[in-house]
Amino acid sequence: MIEVNNLHKKFKDVTALEGLSFSAKDGEITGILGPNGAGKTTCLRTLYGLLKADQGSATIDGINVSEQPLIARGNLGIFPDKFGLYERLTAYEQIDYFASIHGLTGAKKKQAIEEVLQELEMEDLAHRKTVGFSQGQRMKVTLAQALVHKPKNFVLDEPTRGLDVMSTRILRNYLSKYKAKGHCILFSSHVMQEVAALCDRVIVVANGKLAAQGTPQELCDLAGEAQLEDAFVKIIGSDEGVAA
Numbered sequence: 666m667i668e669v670n671n672l673h674k675k676f677k678d679v680t681a682l683e684g685l686s687f688s689a690k691d692g693e694i695t696g697i698l699g700p701n702g703a704g705k706t707t708c709l710r711t712l713y714g715l716l717k718a719d720q721g722s723a724t725i726d727g728i729n730v731s732e733q734p735l736i737a738r739g740n741l742g743i744f745p746d747k748f749g750l751y752e753r754l755t756a757y758e759q760i761d762y763f764a765s766i767h768g769l770t771g772a773k774k775k776q777a778i779e780e781v782l783q784e785l786e787m788e789d790l791a792h793r794k795t796v797g798f799s800q801g802q803r804m805k806v807t808l809a810q811a812l813v814h815k816p817k818n819f820v821l822d823e824p825t826r827g828l829d830v831m832s833t834r835i836l837r838n839y840l841s842k843y844k845a846k847g848h849c850i851l852f853s854s855h856v857m858q859e860v861a862a863l864c865d866r867v868i869v870v871a872n873g874k875l876a877a878q879g880t881p882q883e884l885c886d887l888a889g890e891a892q893l894e895d896a897f898v899k900i901i902g903s904d905e906g907v908a909a
């Protein structure tokens with residue numbers, strides 16, 4: 666379970682988060698929707714422990730990310746907004762590096778890597794250097810890095826951006842599979858269809874604050890609209906940053 670409580674964050678005179686609170690439950694996919702600059706990435710980076718909030722707290726399974734960052738991150742898999750791969754390393758070596766960061770060693774580490782390679786059906790890619798990998802192949806390496814330590818919670822920042830239809834479908838299927846296993850999945854997106862199709866709950870963020878939350882249907886009912894996109898536009902009062 667992921668909880669964000671009254672997060673505030675300023676970058677000099679730019680207010681990125683202004684009292685944002687929400688929770689994402691186990692066994693559910695929670696989507697964060699918001700226009701450009703709403704504070705989504707700032708919120709997710711605070712969860713990873715990459716940024717420190719000026720005020721408020723974020724917890725992963727009840728563990729405060731700023732007080733116990735290593736323990737909190739042990740329960741968290743991160744799929745960042747920009748996934749840079751080390752192109753001179755093989756997929757296996759990159760996953761191995763992330764496994765080591767999470768304290769896995771020896772036979773246990775080897776087994777964890779082999780399991781994630783198998784789960785993501787990427788054994789054939791494992792010993793290739795990632796230079797020249799397609800977007801879909803890069804997505805799998807990034808996902809494997811996030812999953813190798815078997816975290817209960819996953820946070821993904823616009824995971825389907827730049828992916829083709831097939832890779833997007835593969836990623837969505839994995840997310841649904843992990844949800845069915847009881848994981849807590851939180852992801853940000855601009856893509857309405859994706860959010861409507863995948864998410865159990867949607868958190869609408871605007872100007873660093875919670876603008877609305879609920880199931881896609883609840884948000885439509887709240888706004889008196891049939892489509893999530895129309896509901897979103899009504900809730901935030903603008904059509905900026907909307908992708909169909």
Ligand SMILES: Nc1ncnc2c1ncn2[C@@H]1O[C@H](COP(=O)(O)OP(=O)(O)OP(=O)(O)O)[C@@H](O)[C@H]1O
Nearest residue numbers: 676679680681699700701702703704705706707708
């Ligand atoms: N490192 C930073 N330095 C200065 N300002 C920042 C920094 N990071 C974010 N901001 C500002 O904070 C605000 C929130 O940005 P953030 O990236 O969290 O929004 P977002 O909802 O993820 O937007 P997008 O959908 O465009 O990615 C924006 O005004 C942004 O310019």
